[in-house]
Amino acid sequence: MKLSFAIPRLFFMLGLLFLSACTKTPEWTLFYYPDVSALPAVPLQAEDIHGYYDTLEQCQSKALGMQRLRQGDYMGAGAYQCGHLCGLDDKSVLVCKRLSQ
Structure with missing residues (x-):
């Protein structure tokens, strides 16, 4: 009787494992500046x-x-940069580990 409860639980756990493996966080963020011809000197902004x-x-x-x-x-045509592993620092400033074009 214990085996009949273990099999559904096993399938449930395997299902959760497969679902969690499908959620990957993107590593690159596109910053696009449509109204300029060169990258702006201002810090990265969320609206970009x-x-x-x-x-x-x-x-x-x-x-x-x-x-x-x-x-x-x-x-x-605008300008762009791609940021790797971007996020907010402890002062709520948007920073990236690396910027590339």
Whole structure:
């Protein structure tokens, strides 16, 4: 009788394990500045975030696509940077471990 309770519990635990393995946090954050031709000197701002990506290549690809869409615009294509492992520091300032283009 104890075995009949152990099998459903085992399947439940395996299900939770598989579900938790499917939730991966993206490591790259796209900062896109549509109205400038060079990267701004101001610190990173949350309103400049335009998505989260698993790889640097995905982040760059999205940014280049956004620039292509804006190339016909009179303001220019904009500028971007991809931040690796971004978050808020103890002073609530947005920081990234690394920035790349």
